[in-house]
Amino acid sequence: MSNEQLLHQPGTRVIELEIEGMTCASCVSRVERKLGKLDGVEASVNLPLQSAHVTVPAGVTDEQITATVEAAGYKARVRQPHYPSGGAGDLPPGSGGAAVGDHASLDAARQLRPRLILAVILTVPVFAISMFPAFQFANWGWVAGVLALPVVTWAAWPFHRAAAVNARHFASTMDTLVSIGVVAAYAFSAWQLLADPFLTAHPGMEGRQTNDGGLYFEVASVVTTFLLLGRYLEANAKQKAGDALKALLNLGAKDATVLVAGVEHKIPVDQLAVGDVIVVRPGEKIATDGVVIDGSSAVDASLMTGESVPVEVGPDSPVTGATINASGRLLVRATRVGSETTLAQMGRLVSQAQTGKSPIARLADRISAVFVPVVLAIAVATFVAWLLLAGPAVTGAELRSAFTAAVAVLVIACPCALGLATPVGLLTGTGRGAQLGILIKGPQVLEDTRTVDTILLDKTGTVTTGHLAVHGIVAFGPYDKAQVLRFAGALEAASEHPVARAIAAAALAAGNVADDAGRLPAVADFSSAPGGGVTGSVDGHVVTAGRTSWLQENGISLTSGNLDALEAAEAAGATAIWIAVDGRAAGIISLRDSIKPGSAAAISRLRQLGLRPILLTGDNAAVAAEVAAAVGIPAEDVFAGVLPEGKVDAVRKLQAAGATVAMAGDGVNDAAALAQADLGIAMGSGTDVAIEAADLTVMANDLGQVAQAIALSRRTLATIKTNLFWAFFYNAIGIPVAALGLLNPMIAGAAMAASSVLVVGNSLRLRDFGK
Template sequence: MITTKVTDPVCGMMIDAETAAGTSEFKGKAFYFCSPICKEKFDAAPQDFIKPEGNKTETKTENKTNGANGLTTEQATDGTHNNHTLPNGAGERVDLPITGMTCAACANRIERQLAKQPGVSRAGVNFATSRATVEYNPNETGVKNLIQTVKDVGYGTAGTARADFIVDDSARPSGSSQPLENHLNKLRGVANASFNLATRQVRVEYLPGSTDVRTIQMAIEDFGYRVGEVQVGGGEAAEDSEAKWREVEYKDLRRKFWLAAVLSLPVLVIAMSHGSIEFLNFPGVNWLQFALTVPVVFYCGAQFYRGAWAAFRHRAADMNTLIATGTGAAFVYSVLATIFPSNFANANGQTMNMPGMEGMPNIPVYFEAASVIIALILLGRMLEAKAKGQTGEAIRRLLGLQAKTAKVVRDGREVDIPVEEVVPEDVVIVRPGEKIPVDGMVAEGSSAVDESMLTGESLPVEKKAGDEVFGATINKTGSFRFKATKVGKDTVLQQIVKMVQDAQGSKAPIARLADVISGIFTPIVICVAIATFVIWFVAASPEARFTMALVNFVSVLIIACPCALGLATPTAIMVGTGKGAENGVLIKGGEALETAHKLSAIVLDKTGTITKGEPSLTNVVTASDADENDFLKTVASAEKLSEHPLAAAIVRGAESRNLQFETVENFNALEGRGIEASVGGKGLLLGNLRLMNERSILLNGVQD
């Protein structure tokens, strides 16, 4: 099935061309809109929304196989709208976890560099999720080149896993490793592939969220090699891997913060005492401050200077530039004043009057400015890292719904395998109480399946041969076998996860405005800081002008850090979409959240979708004058032996009325219909209309 994705030129949302809310034509090109509001804005001034590349389109072919290897690819293109099928391999999409970003300017710089690479049709970097989403042509570039581009800009990537394959090359002897390496490096999600001819070992580094070991193995075998032994290292799930490196990042920042805080405190005390603490009045006090500040600047704060240097090499400026310039200026001046005090003796004309130091020039140093500021910035980064880690919890909870293993029939035997190794056409066995591992179609057997996590319906759905079942739903009563139809990224659960990830990574219109502002914010702040230094140096009194100028110069640089500007909106989108997903509400993107405050009415598609997730007994209706509690006690006694959710609701209702259950005999569960039993010498038949008709029970209108 082919679907054409296009970008709304007004709000930037990716939508289906076939279901767009409106279309307009401008200069011979078709443009598509998510809502009538966007169409009205475009029609009023189309030139304000047109970019050189026109309307971006993305044509996706579901379950498109690549050659004979059965690899599933997601194809995409970028250009004006068209309705033809793309050639195989025309485009891929990959998500790269990025490390080292400190502000929205960092994300913008990475995004620009990725977009410049040959073969890249679209690149987006989200600061809050620390993730880059890139669509590219694998015939022109690959994940390896994209990762190298990120590193060249001064940042890193995380979350890769490694797999080693020992191959038998007798079927395809080769004197070069290059063809296989090139073949593997073009696969989606492969960061690097190397083939050692001497040891016959193929080592592949890959992104677990984009590909898996089985897909890579199939690609190797499709190329003509037979895979023997496979060794996997660090191959945890993508979200687990990302959570792990976020935890490492948080612990690293926490360690550096506490070290900086411990070393900065005595420096701050010395600076703020102004000679009032007698035992700190000795000639080498500046050297003591220097010794305490050096580890803070060159170890705890090294990341700021590395980031500033990386930005400088690319003729850019960001938050690191502000921090490095401010703390660096204070530190360098203080070091020079400590090493060469005679050169600064006349800076302010003041002398010391502390005992033993009378008449010595009073040379101010600002080690505390550098060390304390670095400690405070590290505290902010530490809290930010913790918040980022928590915002990804919604995705991890969704993935936690999936079964970890599956029982499949292989070579006539039942074997338990990781759910990642299930392939289409596998026959999967599901027993009562187990989670269904992947999507498929029932082949034999029948049961009732709890699909509330997908539909919100509180009652299990009866399944028989030919019915669809979905991964992560729970089998309640019977056992059955089904044939896997969708696995991995194609399952309904994974599509929900992808929708939430796309929503969290999307940019609301106000976020795009923040990105533009943050891009020019840093250079403006640097200019303001320089102007502040000059004004204070000229206007202040001669004995204090350098001190006042330097302190205010540093203050402007540090206070103006644009962290909140770039982090606030993406974080709000992450939290909003994540909380929505936890409660069964899928939010399509940032624009939906931004405009949600205008809602005046909510329309639900049907009753039963919004439920508590489990049935409850509300009232008891009898066909005669029978006592309500006696009737409920008899029915609940029999239903207590049933596993049906409605039976459980009846039992809970009886327990809430403190009714005593009776002895049950001859209990028999009638699959898909109800139960029959004897209670107190009376025969009971409890079930649905189908059972009543089978037993020729006259209802006399009770069902109404």
């Protein structure tokens, strides 16, 4: 059963674990396997974040989960309160999954630093006197052994400790390989020295030159130092990988000024309640999501949405927490607080995306699960093979060659890079996306963006501004234009549709339509049909507004003159709405929608990404054709006159023709189509249900960000695949080279450390995307 299915089971909940002690992909696989043995439990473990996202059915306690992880040899604790399926969660403002990995990486770097410093200080002289005769003196081997001892014990303790913990549970990880390799190199050298105390009795007498023995103190020391350096650099780099999400989660205001009975009080933001009235002065952050009830200003939302141009707001305008009031004083009524805010939801979405795994990542985990035991077997086989090839009389030199090859195999094969390849790339890519106002729901989305070849664009609110305005009125006798607008405005004032709001606004603005108090007549018996129209009673008259089909459904006949007027309005590229009074056509109101400034450039960018843009709209063919021509979409790629339920059919039709379809939309009526599409993209200015149904969410109301989101997703996927290629390639080449005796263990240690740093460094390049 998948996580998605589990989340919809009664009583199912999700917990986030902090896990201490994981060092490689083998650890990840082991924890997931152990948790998976609990009935109904599914876990996704993230190595860089040192965390696990665990779906838990009813009847399984948090204590059972943490005990299972601890039984596997790691420390675990529940990081946040669990939340029920479908709930918004109990995350406090500013919390998020990245904090776990960030703190874990910082702690790891601090703990490794003194060990690394000691290792460097002692390894340099050990290496010098072991490798260069000019630095050698009488009995230098004993000095090298003494200097190397703290390096291979205290400095290398993180490797030994992890190996011992796993050994107690009959398991092995990359630390097992490192620990065995380092201990074997030092123990073999110590045994050689004890067997022949005078092996280095005179300056210039290096054992491997004067007899069949050999000392490997420098190998044990240098390998330890290189691996500590690699892990230290890796911890610092992983901390940087989480910087983007950490910065996002720190955007929220810490305090809010609340207006109570005309008196201002400053309180912590976590004490805000829905309905509180907040005072926001110029330059201050808006503390939480809300609606402006007084004042006007420009709001800078660039840190949340990536849009550089401030948005003008006034009474009844929605505002988002963590955005900045650029000019005037605002009074804002809180509508969402705590874990319900847009910022908290963004953090939750990104955190969950970073914890998830794509199919390619799970393949890497399955390989790493058996990787270490296989490498141990290869190392033993290498040692035995070298001895067998030497024949019955094995000399000291041949024993040294067999030992060197086996140690090199152990060191070069550590699967650190394999375990970091996917999660660090995903961590950096999704974090950078959050900075740009792009939310990627999970790793599978990255795979989907690679295969998409067609994108359906909902016209209103996506390609156009969605802000309709009355362009013209045609009246049929006995009514005049003012009467038509009055009836229509009163009726449409009861609807929330963009067309209705535009007509109602035009009626209110016309001084000869509203009464002396600036009000429109009240409407009674109001009803509406999605995609059809509305009807109701205004001043005792039955008023109907909508499409031709809606009028016909309501038994209203149209004359040829009426239809000619409609045709003329639509031919001019306007959206035309019928107004009928008491069963007779009274007039036509024409509305126009403006195209967003960046739509044409965005559609061009989508074509460059290999996508075929298709315009989808409920408007008539003439309006659709005019918009399509303006943004560079050919007439054959326009679906006009599509009702809300028809959007799903449009997606299915393209899929049936062999297309892999993305759908971009922002309304409630887009949700079903977003869910049906292979890749659903919600515009952030849209509704919660549309965002919930989508795979990608762009927080800005900008089509250009849709193209940027697809480009970022593909770039992140390409980075992950590059990481995995080099991780696999490195091990595939390194192991046989080491087994053939062509690789010095010191070089193997440096290469292994470099591979992890290379993978993390390659992922960090995503931080510059879009700059």
